[in-house]
Amino acid sequence: MIGGSRPQDDLQSRLARLEQSLLRWRRxxxxxxxLALGLTLLAWSSVADGLDARRxxxxxxxxRVRAALDFDARDEPRFALVDAAGKPRLQLRLQGxxxxxxxxxxxxxxxxxxxIDTAGLPQVLLLDEEQRPRYQLAMNEKGAPGMMFLAGDSTICAGQGIDTNGEPWRIDRPLRAEPKQGEAGASEKDRGR
Incomplete structure (x- = not known):
């Protein structure tokens, strides 16, 4: 312990700050x-009764293109904000x-x-520089939240949340999707279910 604080308290305060930061980004x-949609609709309504286009x-x-509203290769709509260097920085898209x-x-x-997945459930995902998922915050179909920390190979290294019965669960050791040969898999208790 450094300065009388416990590492778990420090982790919890860091997680709280991370969740607040994610909430600000989302907002x-x-x-x-x-704003982009409102300005577009305002421009359309003041110029003509309607405007139809694919892009x-x-x-x-x-x-230089700084924003675009178009369709991807699967004919799904998407909106992108682009920086001065021509790189997309924010994308809004639908996929099914x-x-x-x-x-x-x-x-x-x-x-x-x-x-928002096909079941209508929200998720937040942080990715590293190699675009590998490293942190996931999600909610199940009954509204129970959970968060997981992932290794670069997507192994769940740690996590915590609340199960569907309102009980807290915690993972504090790596869980692999499938156990190695001769190794027992994680039990239901280990997964916090």
Missing amino acids: SASCIAA FRLLDDAG AEAFVDLLDERGRHRLGLA
Whole structure:
């Protein structure tokens, strides 16, 4: 113990700050998307009764695309905000019944994702520089939250949450998707279910 604080207390305070930061990013992304949509709708309503197109591009004074509303290769709608270097930094997209908000770094790598999956369940995902998931915050179909810390190979290294009975659960050792030969798998108790 350093300075009388426990490592667990420090981890919990860091997690609380991380969750607050993610909430601020999520709110910012929502505001930007709503503003972009509102301005687009306002422009359409003041100019004509309707405007139909497969792609819309917003250009800066230098003629560079800074925002785009179009369809991907699967004919799913998407909206992107692009930096001055031409790299997408924020993407809003649909994929079937799922909805995604992706924040990308200056090199175009996905670093933070917000999603609503096909069951309508929310997720937050932090990715490392190699775009590997390292932290996941999710909720199950009964509204029970959980968070997991992942190794670079997607092994769950630690996690905690609340199960569907309202009981806390915790993982404090690596869990692999399948046990190695001759090794027992994690029990239901280890997984906190």
